[in-house]
Amino acid sequence: MLSQKASRIPPFYVMEILERSQELERSGRTIIHLEIGEPDFPTAPHICEAAYNAMKADETKYTHSQGIQELREAVSKNYNSKFNLDLKPNQVIVTSGTSPALLLVFMGLLNPGDEVLMTNPHYACYPNFVDYMDGKAVYVHTAENGFRLEPDAVANRLDQKTKAILINSPSNPTGQLMSSKELQSLSEVVGDIPVISDEIYQGLVYEGEDHTILEYTDNAFVLNGFSKLYAMTGWRLGYLIAPPDFVRPLQKIQQNFFICANSFVQRGGIAALCGPQEYVKEMVATYDKRRRYLLQRLKEIGFVVRNEPSGAYYVLADSREFGQDSLALSRRILEEAGVAVTPGIDFGDGAEGYLRFSYANSIDKISEGMDRLREYFDR
Ligand SMILES: Cc1ncc(COP(=O)(O)O)c(C=O)c1O
Structure with missing residues (x-):
């Protein structure tokens, strides 16, 4: 059954x-x-070539569970230079897409009954991830507010059971972008509660400025991947950036449930981040x-x-x-x-x-x- x-x-x-x-x-x-x-x-030819060359060079074995060192360095360097941060490569866990990164973070954070605050509307799969980990999705409805997440509305929904706030900017399905001011206020309002920030559409910004939650708080888990900006949906490559104290526990989950992301695909990821833009x-x-x-x-x-x-x-x-x-x-x-x-x-x-x-x-x-x-x- x-x-x-x-x-x-x-x-x-x-x-x-x-x-x-x-x-x-x-x-x-x-x-x-x-x-x-x-x-x-x-996908750009230089990315395909990097993966193909890796396969030809026999890079077809398991990698480090957190991912190839050069890729973790490329991810942290990319965030550091774009947003003036000081992330360390060891804070990065490479995954087979943003979706497994979401699973990893909820596996790492949720106890039964824990609540995760998110907007409604939201990316379709979010509540299902939370539910599968025995958590509870709690919604802040945003339609009346032009699909913008008001920090005050978040403050009103926080309670003892709130384990994390999940945000997604730029957003699927609304295309809305959280401003610097909104991200700043949100990180003030949530206090000690961590923010999980799905930044998979980062870089796909046409008006306004691109931001990461990490500019405003260290108490955040960032999810990102190569599917959207680099047109690599089928490659299945993403990553999680976690606060240093959480890396080892999350790494153990990764070792048990996923082992590592695909080896030669990670070489494609390095070419995407370090190659021509x-x-x-x-x-x-x-x-x-x-x-x-x-x-x-x-x-x-x-x-x-x-x-x-x-x-x-x-x-x-x-x-x-x-x-x-x-x-x-x-x-x-x-x-x-x-x-x-x-x-x-x-x-x-x-x-x-x-x-x-x-x-x-x-x-x-x-x-x-x-x-x-x-x-x-x-x-
Ligand atoms: C907001 C959001 N997060 C995550 C994903 C999943 O991305 P990935 O292909 O990296 O698993 C998607 C895919 O559409 C998405 O829209």
């Missing part, structure tokens, strides 16, 4: 929409993909063009975007004009217009009535998707 925890876990709707669209494609339909948060760019700048400039274009087209169709996104590659648009039930609406749009989008409900009830559009797709495809939607709703 399936465990209670396994039977409780809800589907990740974006994957269900993707899988259904692939089924439609196999039957001959063309589908415009605006659902998935996956860069349409290939021009192609990253070009990708960011392209996302920005798409963001502006998509926003304009969505508004023309009748979607409402009250707070424009300034980071990541998502627009969370109010679609109540077209239907209150976001899952039913996204299924209808997929079946009848051939456009795949993610229902807001995937991100919590705070995004019900919304659809998330990803602009990790070409302008031509976005344009075709918007033409189809306009025609569909006009009908």
Whole structure:
């Protein structure tokens, strides 16, 4: 019999929409993909070459459980130079993506009944990680506040059981970016409670400034990875930056449950961080063009975007004009217009009535998707 925890876990709707669209494609339909948060760019050749060379040189064995030393140095150096910090390579634990890093941090922090505060809407999988570790997700609803996390609202939800505050800036699904002032106030409000900061969209910023929580507090666990900024989703590479006292306990969890991240993939990560960054700048400039274009087209169709996104590659648009039930609406749009989008409900009830559009797709495809939607709703 399936465990209670396994039977409780809800589907990740974006994957269900993707899988259904692939089924439609196999039957001959063309589908415009605006659902998935996956860069349409290939991984840069110098990154692929580094991994390939590592394989050829027989770097196909287990690595140190915390990751190859050069990669840990590259990660800490990258954060230190970008944000003027003094992180040590030993604070870094390399993982097979940001998702295992999330699991590692919750495994390391949560006792049964411990609460983790997070926004609603939030990245779909967050509450499921917490639930699986016998913790409890506690929400701060942000829709009324333009999807911004108010430090005062956090203060109101803190109690004896609060074990951590989970933030995500730039955010999936809202594209909102926390300002320096907001991060500063948040770290003051939470006192001794650690902040877990998912910074996977760091660098994908089009307006405002990029920050890390580590500029404001040392009492933080930072999660990041190569999937988004470096277009490396399939490589499965990420990392956790932890306060020094937590590194050894987390390392032991890593040794037991994951052993280490893939060896040659880590060489690709070193090439990503230490190699040329021009192609990253070009990708960011392209996302920005798409963001502006998509926003304009969505508004023309009748979607409402009250707070424009300034980071990541998502627009969370109010679609109540077209239907209150976001899952039913996204299924209808997929079946009848051939456009795949993610229902807001995937991100919590705070995004019900919304659809998330990803602009990790070409302008031509976005344009075709918007033409189809306009025609569909006009009908
Ligand atoms: C906010 C957020 N965190 C984590 C992840 C997972 O990233 P990874 O591919 O590094 O596991 C995603 C993927 O979409 C995400 O949007």
